[in-house]
Amino acid sequence: MSGITCRFAPSPTGRLHLGHAYSALSAYDFTRANGGRFLLRIEDIDEGRSRAAFADAIFEDLQWLGIRWDAQPLFQSTRRTAYAQALETLRSLGAVYPCFCTRRDIAAAPSAPHGPDGPLYPGTCRHMAEADRERRMAAEAFAWRLDAQAAAVQTGPLSFTNLGRRVEVDPGRLGDVVIARKDAGTSYHLAATVDDAFQGVSDIVRGVDLLPSTHVHRTLQALLGLAAPDYHHHALIAGPDGERLAKRNGAEPLADLRAKGWTAADVRTELTRLAASRASADLA
Incomplete structure (x- = not known):
């Protein structure tokens, strides 16, 4: 393997949908294309919303997509x-x-x-x-x-x-x-920055909606004396209504698509179509 280490870091606060699949597959394909290590991190610091059942569902959905990780998943709740x-x-x-x-x-x-x-x-x-x-x-x-x-x-x-x-x-x-x-002892910004360094993450593939957060993370890295990964922020895909696919917008869970008979190949085909549609809309 090369020196590249990449990760996917979902929160277990709901089921994964196509938007998650796009980000996870983007990170996974990038890692495998570069002969690197792919890691999974469960960002469960929000105790009020995180559920073990959702973490189990994340494992199931990612495995169904053909994604395999190269180490035991890291749970942020163990890193306080x-x-x-x-x-x-x-x-x-x-x-x-x-x-x-x-x-x-x-x-x-x-x-x-x-x-x-x-x-x-x-x-x-x-x-x-x-x-x-x-x-x-x-x-x-x-x-x-x-x-x-x-x-x-x-x-x-x-x-x-x-x-x-x-x-x-x-x-x-x-x-x-x-x-x-005070109740959680940390935040997304601090926990993600600390854990990326702890896991030796060299490259971060994630949505462009998190690009503003990277300014914070780079600042924290410098203050804490941590290495700075390379970032690869990808465009977000949207549904037929033009809204980004997200939990709050009612994006259909992967489990529901699987129940309808979708395969992992069908997901990749649909994501390619949605990404091309978004690119066309951006150029319009």
């Missing part, structure tokens, strides 16, 4: 100590601060800038006095946010490679994102 250590490093660097604002507070803030997915955090708690922070941390729920400005000062200019092209990191692309919540 590693995330806590990474958070402590960020705290020691002064790169995070506690935030007591709710989502409603942020949405109502007149100074909240807008990002790719809506209002960004306006930095309300960033300059809170230390005594006030300590008092409120002892009595209130809070999250740890990345101080994007402080982080940028520490790391200096950064870049990452996407599809072979160098991309300059925008530290404020997603604002001061949540790095850890």
Whole structure:
């Protein structure tokens, strides 16, 4: 095998659908074409929504698609100590601060800038006095946010490679994102960054909707002294209504397609058709 290591990292909060299949097969085919190792990670840090039955269904669906992984799947729920250590490093660097604002507070803030997915955090708690922070941390729920400005000062200019092209990191692309919540001890951004390094992932194939998050992940890699993978963000496929295939849009589960008599080859054929249709729409 080559030095390439790639992964697919679904969350066990529902059944996989064609959108997941496109991303999983894109990563798998890329890995096998380069003679690399393919890993599976189950991102189950959301205890309120994650279900063991969905994890089992992920294994079943991927195996049906012909996808095989080269090591035991990694469950993020077993990695909380590693995330806590990474958070402590960020705290020691002064790169995070506690935030007591709710989502409603942020949405109502007149100074909240807008990002790719809506209002960004306006930095309300960033300059809170230390005594006030300590008092409120002892009595209130809070999250740890990345101080994007402080982080940028520490790391200096950064870049990452996407599809072979160098991309300059925008530290404020997603604002001061949540790095850890009091109830979970981590977030997607922190857990994914730490685990990609832990698993030796060299190349990440994922949807272009996560491209903004890569600016955060590259910043965290630099702060934590972790290697930077190469990224390959692919376009998203859409259904007949033009909406991206997602759980919230009611995308049909692979299990339902299988029950209708679909084969893995049928899935690949449909994904090729949908990808070509999306490409035509983008050129229109």
